[in-house]
Amino acid sequence: MKAFCLIIAYLVAVTFPLILSASVGGPPRQFHKELASGLGILAFSMVLMEFILSGRYLRFTCWCPFCRMHGPGA
Numbered sequence: 799m800k801a802f803c804l805i806i807a808y809l810v811a812v813t814f815p816l817i818l819s820a821s822v823g824g825p826p827r828q829f830h831k832e833l834a835s836g837l838g839i840l841a842f843s844m845v846l847m848e849f850i851l852s853g854r855y856l857r858f859t860c861w862c863p864f865c866r867m868h869g870p871g872a
Contacts, residue, residue: 808851812843
C-alpha cells in the first residue's frame, strides 16, 4: 500500500505542471508544437522529481534490473 501511495504521489507531482500549463490557456498552437511543449514539461518535471528523490525510494530510483544498489557490490 505504501508503494502505491508513493507512485500516485509521484504521478501527481510529475503531471501537475502539465495540467497547470494546460489550464492557463493561451492562443491555440499547432498540435505538434503543443505536444512538444507538453513532453518537454513532463520530462523536466520527471528529472526534477528524480533529483529530489535521489536514492530515498528504491521503487523510483532503482527500477533497472542491473541496479548497483541490489548487486553483489552493494
